[in-house]
Amino acid sequence: MKVIPRHVRPWYLITLIAMIGWGLLTVLVPLTSGTFINRVLADHSQLLGPALWLFLAASGAEIVFSTLGTFLGQDLVRRSQNAFRQRILRWLMGAARYSDGAVAAATTDLNVNSHEVADSYVKGEVDIVNCMILIAASAAGLLSINLLLSAVILAVSVLIVLFPKVLEKPSQANRAEKAAAQDQLNRRVTSFTAGIETLASFGAGRYFLRRLEADNRAIVKTEGRANGYITLTYAVNAFLQVAKTFAIIGLGAFLITRGQLSVGGMLAAIQIAANLGAPMEVLSWLLYTRREITPIATRLTTQYQAAPSEVPADDPVADIRLKDFSLASADKPLLTGVTLDFEAGRKYLVVGPSGAGKSTLLRAIAGSGGGTASGALLINGADSRAFSRIKLVTQTPAVFNVGLADNLFMGQPVDAERLDATLSLLELQPLVARLGLDAPLSDSALSGGEKQRIALGRALLARPDVLLLDEFNSALDHDLGRRLEAYVLRQPFMVISILHHLDETLLPEYDALIRVTDGRVTAVEPLK
Numbered sequence: 001m002k003v004i005p006r007h008v009r010p011w012y013l014i015t016l017i018a019m020i021g022w023g024l025l026t027v028l029v030p031l032t033s034g035t036f037i038n039r040v041l042a043d044h045s046q047l048l049g050p051a052l053w054l055f056l057a058a059s060g061a062e063i064v065f066s067t068l069g070t071f072l073g074q075d076l077v078r079r080s081q082n083a084f085r086q087r088i089l090r091w092l093m094g095a096a097r098y099s100d101g102a103v104a105a106a107t108t109d110l111n112v113n114s115h116e117v118a119d120s121y122v123k124g125e126v127d128i129v130n131c132m133i134l135i136a137a138s139a140a141g142l143l144s145i146n147l148l149l150s151a152v153i154l155a156v157s158v159l160i161v162l163f164p165k166v167l168e169k170p171s172q173a174n175r176a177e178k179a180a181a182q183d184q185l186n187r188r189v190t191s192f193t194a195g196i197e198t199l200a201s202f203g204a205g206r207y208f209l210r211r212l213e214a215d216n217r218a219i220v221k222t223e224g225r226a227n228g229y230i231t232l233t234y235a236v237n238a239f240l241q242v243a244k245t246f247a248i249i250g251l252g253a254f255l256i257t258r259g260q261l262s263v264g265g266m267l268a269a270i271q272i273a274a275n276l277g278a279p280m281e282v283l284s285w286l287l288y289t290r291r292e293i294t295p296i297a298t299r300l301t302t303q304y305q306a307a308p309s310e311v312p313a314d315d316p317v318a319d320i321r322l323k324d325f326s327l328a329s330a331d332k333p334l335l336t337g338v339t340l341d342f343e344a345g346r347k348y349l350v351v352g353p354s355g356a357g358k359s360t361l362l363r364a365i366a367g368s369g370g371g372t373a374s375g376a377l378l379i380n381g382a383d384s385r386a387f388s389r390i391k392l393v394t395q396t397p398a399v400f401n402v403g404l405a406d407n408l409f410m411g412q413p414v415d416a417e418r419l420d421a422t423l424s425l426l427e428l429q430p431l432v433a434r435l436g437l438d439a440p441l442s443d444s445a446l447s448g449g450e451k452q453r454i455a456l457g458r459a460l461l462a463r464p465d466v467l468l469l470d471e472f473n474s475a476l477d478h479d480l481g482r483r484l485e486a487y488v489l490r491q492p493f494m495v496i497s498i499l500h501h502l503d504e505t506l507l508p509e510y511d512a513l514i515r516v517t518d519g520r521v522t523a524v525e526p527l528k
Contacts, residue, residue, distance in 0.1 A: 004080065005080060005084070008079050011072070012076060020130060021065045022065040022130065023133040025062040026062060027140075027141045027272060030141070030267075034269075036052055038264035069130075077122070080123070081115050088114065101184075106304075108179070108183060109299065113179075117293060117300050121294070127282065127286050128283060131279035131286065135283070138275060142269060146269070153244060153273050153276065159240055160240045163240075170229070172292055174292075175222075178222035178226070179295065181218040185215040185219065229288075237284060252270070313387050316389065317379060317387055317389050319342060320466070321378045322339055322340045322378075323339055327373050329372075336518075342496060344493075348494075348497070349498075349510045351499070352516035357518070362496060390466040390468065391459040393467070394470045394471070401442060403436070404436075404437050408422060408458050409461060422457045469495065473501075485499075486506060512524055
């Protein structure tokens, strides 16, 4: 029950009850048919007697319950799959950042494994219970007909169920290996397609295709092993089913000649044995697939527990202070001993060679950087945390697959007047004319400059107290880049900007210039 989403459990119980009713009726129908045959053989006047109507009533009820059980079973899969997808989506959108491979694994779970777990594990549990009820009811029905015949039928049926247990460990290991191979392929496909233009320019497409084909061969190898396990299970089951059929016919005929079994009892036993064969075989398969899918079901249950995300503070930002602040990744220092003071409304220019730590500094202030920190980074005199009024604009911003208006207002109500003013400021009217305001945007449909202007627009529309600019105009032409930089510098909020292509005429608009080298602040030069 742990795997079953909480709000799906009532539907699970309703489906379980319907399936149990179906299973019991599946055994009741052969027993009533056997009784009907025996009554008619003993007295032809009973052809339209009560036994016939009982048989017809049981048959009608079986049709109703089988139809209801089928509908509820498929509906349970739908509801469970939807719950798993919602859980994964909430986890994806609730995270501030992801570990390596997490998105690829979540994509596989979202598109493939959510259905498999809903079908093979959640509905599979209902089917397993239904099969067990059917088997138990069939056993009781057979015992009421003849003890020896029922013992033979049940012994062979138990062998059918137990055989897949032999393949439990190798099949589970194979399924886990397949999931890992699929995640690896997804990661590489995402990585390679994101840089497809670079691959094409270097003529490296064939080489990287061979890497993907190697990953795919690893998946095919696991699929081949799984097919072997399935084939072996079916082959053994088929042999045992044939053996059971011979045993029923031979032993049944012998018991009839000895007067220990009636013709109606023999017909009922054949029907029940046939009905028993299906749930035995299905139970064997269900147990096999359930054991195989268990690692994936466990991942869907435990990995996507959305941690409560930190709500960014909405307090006005008065000052930002770093005191001997250091930041390091797992293998190297990123920032070392940084001490800086930033005051509300002032403008700061950060310069330094590529890789000096400028972007790392801005991400740390924005609360979006990783690594191990020491020293102090204080906002409004308190330990730093995410602030909704601090906005970071990068040179390679994210563009989301929603309309331009949503990309700019980011879920806030769209203000038509502010939207028009922003589009005019950023010179995005040609983009609107080309794509419209509501057509979903994509990276391939936008230039680098359009993406940067959209990112700047969304930051400005948020009315920030602090605007962090990391090469925000690197893809813009000089005149537009300069005009937007000048506009930003006239605003009342704090600006901390990184620029490689500095327009010297705007340097007097900054209050201070901060030089960074090798993760250290080497100079702070007042400009006013």
